[in-house]
Structures are given as structure tokens and as C-alpha cells.
Amino acid sequence: MQTPWEYRYAHRMQKMGSSVIRELLKLTEQPDIISFAGGLPAPEVFPLKEFQEACNVVLREQGAQALQYSTTEGYRPLREMIARHNSRYSVEITPDNILITSGSQQGLDFIGRLFINRGDYIVVESPTYLGALQAWNAYGAQYIAVPADENGMIVDELEEALRKGPKFIYALPNFQNPSGSTLSLERRRKLVELADKYGVPIVEDDPYGQLRYEGEHLPSLVALDSEYRGFDGGCYSGNVIYMSTFSKLLAPGLRLAWIVAPEGVIKKLVMTKQAADLHTASFNQYVAYEVGRGGFLDEHVNVIRATYKERRDVMLEMMDEMFPPEMRWTRPHGGMFLWGIMPEGVDAAEVLKVAIERKVAFVPGAAFHPNGGGENTMRINFSYSRPELIREGITRLGVTLKEVLHKNGNGKK
Amino acid sequence: MQTPWEYRYAHRMQKMGSSVIRELLKLTEQPDIISFAGGLPAPEVFPLKEFQEACNVVLREQGAQALQYSTTEGYRPLREMIARHNSRYSVEITPDNILITSGSQQGLDFIGRLFINRGDYIVVESPTYLGALQAWNAYGAQYIAVPADENGMIVDELEEALRKGPKFIYALPNFQNPSGSTLSLERRRKLVELADKYGVPIVEDDPYGQLRYEGEHLPSLVALDSEYRGFDGGCYSGNVIYMSTFSKLLAPGLRLAWIVAPEGVIKKLVMTKQAADLHTASFNQYVAYEVGRGGFLDEHVNVIRATYKERRDVMLEMMDEMFPPEMRWTRPHGGMFLWGIMPEGVDAAEVLKVAIERKVAFVPGAAFHPNGGGENTMRINFSYSRPELIREGITRLGVTLKEVLHKNGNGKK
Numbered sequence: 001m002q003t004p005w006e007y008r009y010a011h012r013m014q015k016m017g018s019s020v021i022r023e024l025l026k027l028t029e030q031p032d033i034i035s036f037a038g039g040l041p042a043p044e045v046f047p048l049k050e051f052q053e054a055c056n057v058v059l060r061e062q063g064a065q066a067l068q069y070s071t072t073e074g075y076r077p078l079r080e081m082i083a084r085h086n087s088r089y090s091v092e093i094t095p096d097n098i099l100i101t102s103g104s105q106q107g108l109d110f111i112g113r114l115f116i117n118r119g120d121y122i123v124v125e126s127p128t129y130l131g132a133l134q135a136w137n138a139y140g141a142q143y144i145a146v147p148a149d150e151n152g153m154i155v156d157e158l159e160e161a162l163r164k165g166p167k168f169i170y171a172l173p174n175f176q177n178p179s180g181s182t183l184s185l186e187r188r189r190k191l192v193e194l195a196d197k198y199g200v201p202i203v204e205d206d207p208y209g210q211l212r213y214e215g216e217h218l219p220s221l222v223a224l225d226s227e228y229r230g231f232d233g234g235c236y237s238g239n240v241i242y243m244s245t246f247s248k249l250l251a252p253g254l255r256l257a258w259i260v261a262p263e264g265v266i267k268k269l270v271m272t273k274q275a276a277d278l279h280t281a282s283f284n285q286y287v288a289y290e291v292g293r294g295g296f297l298d299e300h301v302n303v304i305r306a307t308y309k310e311r312r313d314v315m316l317e318m319m320d321e322m323f324p325p326e327m328r329w330t331r332p333h334g335g336m337f338l339w340g341i342m343p344e345g346v347d348a349a350e351v352l353k354v355a356i357e358r359k360v361a362f363v364p365g366a367a368f369h370p371n372g373g374g375e376n377t378m379r380i381n382f383s384y385s386r387p388e389l390i391r392e393g394i395t396r397l398g399v400t401l402k403e404v405l406h407k408n409g410n411g412k413k
Numbered sequence: 414m415q416t417p418w419e420y421r422y423a424h425r426m427q428k429m430g431s432s433v434i435r436e437l438l439k440l441t442e443q444p445d446i447i448s449f450a451g452g453l454p455a456p457e458v459f460p461l462k463e464f465q466e467a468c469n470v471v472l473r474e475q476g477a478q479a480l481q482y483s484t485t486e487g488y489r490p491l492r493e494m495i496a497r498h499n500s501r502y503s504v505e506i507t508p509d510n511i512l513i514t515s516g517s518q519q520g521l522d523f524i525g526r527l528f529i530n531r532g533d534y535i536v537v538e539s540p541t542y543l544g545a546l547q548a549w550n551a552y553g554a555q556y557i558a559v560p561a562d563e564n565g566m567i568v569d570e571l572e573e574a575l576r577k578g579p580k581f582i583y584a585l586p587n588f589q590n591p592s593g594s595t596l597s598l599e600r601r602r603k604l605v606e607l608a609d610k611y612g613v614p615i616v617e618d619d620p621y622g623q624l625r626y627e628g629e630h631l632p633s634l635v636a637l638d639s640e641y642r643g644f645d646g647g648c649y650s651g652n653v654i655y656m657s658t659f660s661k662l663l664a665p666g667l668r669l670a671w672i673v674a675p676e677g678v679i680k681k682l683v684m685t686k687q688a689a690d691l692h693t694a695s696f697n698q699y700v701a702y703e704v705g706r707g708g709f710l711d712e713h714v715n716v717i718r719a720t721y722k723e724r725r726d727v728m729l730e731m732m733d734e735m736f737p738p739e740m741r742w743t744r745p746h747g748g749m750f751l752w753g754i755m756p757e758g759v760d761a762a763e764v765l766k767v768a769i770e771r772k773v774a775f776v777p778g779a780a781f782h783p784n785g786g787g788e789n790t791m792r793i794n795f796s797y798s799r800p801e802l803i804r805e806g807i808t809r810l811g812v813t814l815k816e817v818l819h820k821n822g823n824g825k826k
Binding site for chain 2: 003004005006008009010038039040041043046048051052055056059060063064065066067068069070101102103105106109113114115116117120131134135137138139167168199200201237238239241247251252253254255261262264265268272274275276277278279280281282283284
């Protein structure tokens, strides 16, 4: 029976689908499945002792403020800490260039609210991050998908996309979710130049930038944009909105992320946040600041890098051993994901069904392609499972792939 | 200089104004001002010891889960606890009738996203809660304002409003923000019946329901609706979306609230939340559950009631003594606010300027009237300031009012 509410949904609801990632996460709850589907950090690297100390210090010394309503922009000492870190590794900014958000997903949502009118085009990499598509579908976005390879977006194909007058370019330059690829320095420069030439701004999403396991750190788009414009300190006012998060450095259960943008944009984002949820939990901001303020994050990121590098290496080694020769995959230099490519014509959703019977899971790649395609691809997470489970899971997946690809090869017309 | 982003805002931005409440909150940061402007709970009632114990228990026993990504619906034991409480005091519901939100403001925002198309009419009390207007202005809502008196919305004037085909009715039946008024039982029944007659659903916002300092608890609209429909247990599927929060029972800095709705509506709200911020901070949900699970909230609410009753009584007593005879005000039975009414023609914004010179603050009432009016009214908070500051602040405000009303009386044509 319909409730009185149910025939009253706004028109925009008709476009909302369920979340593939969220539905798949339910699989990870079955304890006997080895899941490479989720995008979860390893719980083994959560700094529990430091959290416990920080909670105690904050409640003892600043309980009245940490549990009270606070300003929409975010806790100022936390924004100062982020600004210092950003100025060290990327472009020089002040706390007025920063808004604290309840996770990066909220940053994506706010960018959609602020900039997307129904029917607007957004340039994305293909494949691209599913959470961004979910956030922006709600505002009626359409997508121009620029193909990517192991060096990220193929920038030579960007110019044609920019001629169509998109609202902005969405880029994940480091260890991209889902593909694990990293945009080369040459392509970064070209991307920034083309964006400037066509007057199209850039949203740079960088949740994993510090999680590099080999090679040299590459400058962010916001840093290159700043260099390109000859910008020299003070308040950043360039062409890039940059996003990052504590979800991978500390813990996702805090829901703490941030947006870096020109001050005028931050002011509009603050108004958006006022109407959306007043402010991000003050307690969490105080605790994150307390955990991070003594330089702990620089130390801790080394623990995370060592842990994830080992898992990536075990996974790649097992894939070399167990996967059939028709299978290709990326060898990411950082982050949490790698990308599997099966021969054309094989459907990863069908493979997943067999895989689940064999108690192993991944995410079929089609969902990461806003305009279709990618049915033969898959996203595989290496950060969450312990090495022994990665060995067992990749063995199971190898058996699955051999079975399906062999059957497929036989059954093909 | 405009950044490349700044000419790209979506059309909806043009309607966004700055928040009067947020701007005024900045005044409360000046340490020498006694502010009755904010809507803040008393920090003296935050249960710091219980939070500290709960943080320690959660991090020791469930750290890996409490710091990890979690389900969008919210932590199930917390939803079970809320469902039990709701079933005891109001209508019987299950955890599937509940979505945990990042504060009630997020609940208001999601309701706007889900149900409001540009130009839709919403029936509100006049005055009504400013945060709801801010949330729904972003979706292009228009308002039909039904006048209210000390017994809440004048329901006799509701029927005419319902004939205009509004999307829903927004009601704050208990100790309303801003006026402090409570909807009488007779009017509650009439409201529920009229809503059913015209097929218009109700959003019931109840942040203060448990903070009653005198008189008997009145049944919520959701309970009356359920009674009216002869609903008998299981999953609630009636005409009301009900909202409440931990901001006033525990602490607002956690950003924890909840929506009760028919299961089909909760499912759509869950999809909305997936796209908006994935889920509310897991850590905060675990901690709130740990604080609340042994029955602590029932005990703690008595501490809050005693504290706020004293502050309300001191404020009313001082107003009786210090305010000029032309001034009227409400005597709320609970909540955090009372409502001052000056003679017609006096502008509360002008009074505020004088008040700030005298180091005391309130919120001018006009902002709570979506269609204009109320310039001679003011919202005064009694929960935040300690009794000695209430005495001093009301003395200052009395002097201010006498000065302005006297001058005004002389200066009037």
C-alpha cells in the first residue's frame, strides 16, 4: 500500500538508482566471502591508541567546545593544520581557502549543488569514480567521458571534449579509483593548460595522494595551475577546486574531509553547508586535530604505505601466478585499487556471479563508465584484506576466471 | 578578481542568502556580550564523564568497526534503541522506520531534496524554524504561513491553506523554535484529521519534546495519526514524517539525529543520503549508543530539565521585574526559547543594535516569518546562559527596551 508520502516525490527522484557499490558492500558482510569489492582501508592501520588518547584529552580539556555547535567552515586549528600541510606539499593556501566536509562525498555533493544545472556536461575520465557520478546524477548532470590508459586521462582527446562547453573537468590524478592509474606529469601540465585555454575549471579529487608505494610524488593539478598562472602566495584564486580526506590517513568512520578552493567559492560552499547540515561534527574535528597536531600523520602514513605496499605486491604476485593469460591488469604505484581487463565480450557481472559462488568478490567495471562500456572490466581492492586472504582470494578468482574465460572461449561464435 | 569558478554557479545559487542565525552566532563569540541569540544547549549538562567512558569502551572493544565505513541507514543497535524509545513514548516502529542523519538540519535538507519541486507550497506555522526555511529555500519552496498563538498553529485557518494544494505541512508541536508555544491536544487532533482529509502529509519536527518543565506530555502527531488510522503495530506507514535529535539530549557537536518515516520513504531517504555523504560518522553512532544503552538518557534528561527549568524561571521572573509594560512575551512549558512581542511599529533589528551596545543579544523575529511580518518580535534563548548571566542580561535588555520604547513612543507620529 502506498503511504500518503509516496506519490509526492519530486521529479528528480525518478533518476535515482540504487548504489551498486553499497549493494555490493552487503556481500562483504557474509563472513566466508573474501571481498575485493569494497573500498575499505585496512582496520589494522587505524591508530586506536592515538584516538583513545585524543578523545580523553579533548573531553578533559575542551569538552564544552568540542560537544557544542560550531562554525560551518570547520574548526580553525584543524583548517590551519591542513593549510600548513597543503602549503608544504602543494600550493600555498590559508585556512580561508578550506571548508571541512563530512567526508569527500559531501564535497562532491556540494560541488554538484553549487555548479550543476540540469543537463550540464561534466568532463570525466573513463572509467571514473562512481561516488561522483551518484552525487551529480542527482543534479541532472551529463558526462563527456575521455578515455584513460595506465597514465590516466588521454589528454589528446580532451580538447574535443572542452569544445562542447562543459561546466568543469573532474580528475583523479593519483592512483585513481577505480583504475589505479596515475596521470603523468606531462599530461598534468597539458590538462591545466587546456583547461585555462578553454576557461573550464577543474575539480581535483585526491583521496590517495600520499599513499604512494613507488616512484616520485607528482605535483597536484592545483599546484601546477598555480605555477602556470604565476601565483605567488596568499589566498589561492585559480582554476582548481581540490579535495582530500582523512578517511584514508586516519579513519573513514570519522567522516572528515576538506575542500580547497578560492575564498569566494569557499564562501558559497559554506552557505551550502549551512543549509545542508550546519557543520561537520565538532567532536570529530577536535579529535582529528589532537591526533594530528604533533606531526603524527607524517609518521603514520609510513605505516599505511608499508602495509598497503605489501598487500599490493602480494596481490600482483598472485595474479601473475594464478590469472589466465588472456587477463590484463594495472600495476598501480599507490592507492587502494587495481583494474582488471578481460577479453572483449566477457561480462564481468556474469563473472561476479560465479566468483561469489567461489566465495570471492570484486566490482564489475561497467558502473564506472557513465556513458556505457567497460563490461569486461573489474575493480579489485588490495588495501582491506590481509595478505593470506589476498593469496586465497586471488587463487579463487584465478580459478573463476580460467573457468569463465575457457567456457567463454569455447562458447563464442 | 573573479576566479574561473565564480561565474559558473548554478541558477539556484541566486536565491541563497546568508544565514541570519549564523551571522548572529558570531556575536556570541565576543566574550563580553550576554547572548540570548544562539540556540545552544548549556555546556554544563554535557555528560563528559559518560562520553569519556564510552569513547574508551568503543575504541577498546569495537574500534575496527567504529572507525570503518558503515551502512547508510545507521548503526543498527542505535536504531533499535531509538525504535524502542519511540515505541514506548509515541507510535510503535521498527529500526527499518529510522534513518540516522548528521543532525536534524540534514533531515530537513533531505526532505526538501526528496519532495520539493521548485515553486511547491509548504504550509508552515508563522513564525517557524529558520533552519527549515534555509533548507527548503534551496529547492525553490514557497510558503503558506498559518498564524500561531500561545497554543501553536491556529488550526481553524489551516483548511484554507490546505485548499491551495501544498506539498506538506511543517509543524513543531512542542515548545516551538522560535516562539516556545506548544500545540494543544485539541489542535493536534484537528491538524491530523485535516491533513488526512486533504491528503496532505505532515513533517513533525520534535527536537525538544522531552524537555518539558511543567504540564503533561502531549501525544505526538505521528502517534495521533497512527491512532486516527487504527494502525496497530509493525511498520509505521501513515501520514507523518517525524524527526528528533540527540543534539539536545546529549550534545550537538556529535551531529546525530534521526528521521522516523514509512519504510518506503526511508528507502528513498537512504538513497539520498548515499549520494549526499554516504553515512553519518560511525564512531559517533557507536559512542551515542554506548552512552545511552544502559538507560542513561532517561536519567540524564531529568538533569537537563531541572537546569533549563531554573533558567526559564529566572528569566521570566526577571522579565516581570525589568521589562516595560508595553512588552509581551510567552511563558513556554519547555524547550529552550521564549518569544518577545513589542508594540506594532517597533523594529527588533533596530532594538538589537542598541542592545549590542549594551552588551546583550537576541534574534529579531522577522527572519522566522517566511512571507514577511514579525518585525516587532524577538526570539530569546534561556538554555545557554547561567542564571546569574540571565539576571544581568535581562536587566540590560530591560533598560534597552525601556529606552527604545520610550523614545519610540515619543517619536511616533
